[in-house]
Amino acid sequence: DTEVTQTPKHLVMGMTNKKSLKCEQHMGHRAMYWYKQKAKKPPELMFVYSYEKLSINESVPSRFSPECPNSSLLNLHLHALQPEDSALYLCASSQDPGIHNTGELFFGEGSRLTVL
Amino acid sequence: GESVGLHLPTLSVQEGDNSIINCAYSNSASDYFIWYKQESGKGPQFIIDIRSNMDKRQGQRVTVLLNKTVKHLSLQIAATQPGDSAVYFCADLEENAGNMLTFGGGTRLMVKP
Numbered sequence: 171d172t173e174v175t176q177t178p179k180h181l182v183m184g185m186t187n188k189k190s191l192k193c194e195q196h197m198g199h200r201a202m203y204w205y206k207q208k209a210k211k212p213p214e215l216m217f218v219y220s221y222e223k224l225s226i227n228e229s230v231p232s233r234f235s236p237e238c239p240n241s242s243l244l245n246l247h248l249h250a251l252q253p254e255d256s257a258l259y260l261c262a263s264s265q266d267p268g269i270h271n272t273g274e275l276f277f278g279e280g281s282r283l284t285v286l
Numbered sequence: 287g288e289s290v291g292l293h294l295p296t297l298s299v300q301e302g303d304n305s306i307i308n309c310a311y312s313n314s315a316s317d318y319f320i321w322y323k324q325e326s327g328k329g330p331q332f333i334i335d336i337r338s339n340m341d342k343r344q345g346q347r348v349t350v351l352l353n354k355t356v357k358h359l360s361l362q363i364a365a366t367q368p369g370d371s372a373v374y375f376c377a378d379l380e381e382n383a384g385n386m387l388t389f390g391g392g393t394r395l396m397v398k399p
Binding site: 226262275 | 320327328329330331332335375377386387389390391392
């Protein structure tokens with residue numbers, strides 16, 4: 171199994187809603203990532219989990235709250251989002267976040283979020 | 287980290303021709319580079335990588351060239367096929383600076399039948 175699975179594929183939410191994006195991988199990878207991608211732009215790193223601990227938070231607003239329940243799962247909890255938060259949210263994983271990491275990221279297909 | 291940029295936002299090629307996608311990077315300390323392909327509605331997919339101690343690496347129908355002197359990276363696709371139509375991102379990484387990838391702006395490759 172070389173897949174990163176993301177659900178839901180599409181999500182529409184109001185600014186007062188609370189929702190969650192989910193990501194799952196069964197490759198035994200120990201690093202998991204959340205990226206945000208706006209249309210026609212490259213992915214922008216949001217969070218990195220290394221061995222189930224948050225290791226990088228790229229100054230992401232607190233209305234985005236990541237969670238890593240175990241080594242296979244990564245969630246992104248959403249609350250009080252703004253319309254400008256509408257984007258494709260990509261989850262990725264890599265084998266090892268250490269210095270000898272090849273850097274190869276395995277991406278999911280993304281969750282397309284629309285905030286009304 | 288510093289940004290990685292691309293020369294051409296869109297490249298249109300005839301099916302069967304070779305494609306060359308270019309990328310300029312600015313971080314001279316970057317020591318690892320990756321090309322990703324992103325098809326419409328999908329996440330980026332790893333194509334090929336190269337370390338800074340190499341100047342060329344070949345895969346199946348793809349070749350990556352690295353010129354550290356001018357901080358330039360290119361992806362060559364041989365015998366371009368319709369299935370190659372996608373947006374291509376280069377990304378760089380500095381292993382002693384958090385090991386995080388920085389993505390470039392992307393080039394859209396369109397293959398004409």
